[in-house]
Amino acid sequence: MYDLETRKRALALVSHGRSLNSVSKQTGISRAAIRQWQVRIEPISRTTECSRPDDLAAYSYLLGLYLGDGCLSRQPRGGYVLRIACADAWPGLIAACRDAILRVRPTNSVCLVRKQGCVMVTSSSRHWPCLFPQHGPGRKHHRRIVLEPWQQAIVDAHPWEFIRGLIHSDGCRITNWTTRMVGGERKRYEYPRYFFTNKSDDIRKLFTDTLAKVGVEWSVLARGSDPFNVSVARRASVALMDAHVGPKY
Known part of the structure; x- marks a missing residue:
């Protein structure tokens, strides 16, 4: 013993x-x-060398994807599998996710596992827990999600990549419409907006804090009493999002 x-x-x-x-x-x-x-036994803290990705911009994007639709699973013989769920409807997102993983961990292999309605982009490494220290038991919205100082420094240096990753995982760009009376005639007007939906208060705050740093105005739209939706609808802010994020494809 x-x-x-x-x-x-x-x-x-x-x-x-x-x-x-x-x-x-x-x-x-x-x-x-x-x-x-x-x-x-959960892995103990790893070395600083292990805790740094190879490509910081790609990591910022991958971090956003992970916080939205990603998870880590322990393998029976040690090591972890990173899984990012990507909808079949967005082949460009699947390719971007795969490319980000390869840029963050160039020596890793990446596999695409097809599920009903989605593709799981997967990669195995014993180092994933030190690259994503937010990993833990249970769902993300049931536990505290806080970035490590080195992660926050990366997000501060590459905020748009982080925002893009969050939008590509749990967000969308849609076109709303409304009608107005003009000269006695009712006319239809269309306008784009971005939505981000996540049950975790901490993850939504990471998103909105980063939006504020790049000058994007946002508001919260609640479904019933649940403030799960962050909306970006002002014209100038939508234009900024279009320039740096754009719709999924």
Whole structure:
């Protein structure tokens, strides 16, 4: 039997890139035991080197996708699978998601797993939890979602990529219409607007805080008593969104 600290020390060696065989030889602990601990014990904090993506702009976009429609799943033999759900209706989004993952982790492979009505863009790596420390048990809107300082610095440097990722996951660009009486005749007017819908108060605030930093005005539209919808409807703000985000395709 090994105490918790011994288990964590062994897992720390694995998290730093050591093989199970080398950790077993160094510690005298069997590889089978270390594999079991990887399943039972959440990964401890990883190194700063592990916590930095290769392409910061691509990471900012991928972070938005992850917060909207992404999740991490532990593999039985260690490591994690990143899954981003992308609707079949948006092949351009699927391609952009795949490209972002490859730019963030160039050595990783990316697979497309087809489900009913969507494609799961997936990639395996033991480093995903340090790149997405918001990972945790349960749904995102049931737990606190806060960016690490290094993540916030990336979002501050690449705000439009972050906004685009959130819109591409849980947002849309639509055309509304209304009618007005002009010269005794009722005329129809159409105008575009953006919506972002997410149940997490924290994720919506990350979205609206970033909008404010780039000069986009927004408002909240509640469904009943639930303020899940963020709307961007003012002409100048829609024009900014069109220039940097645009509709999904």
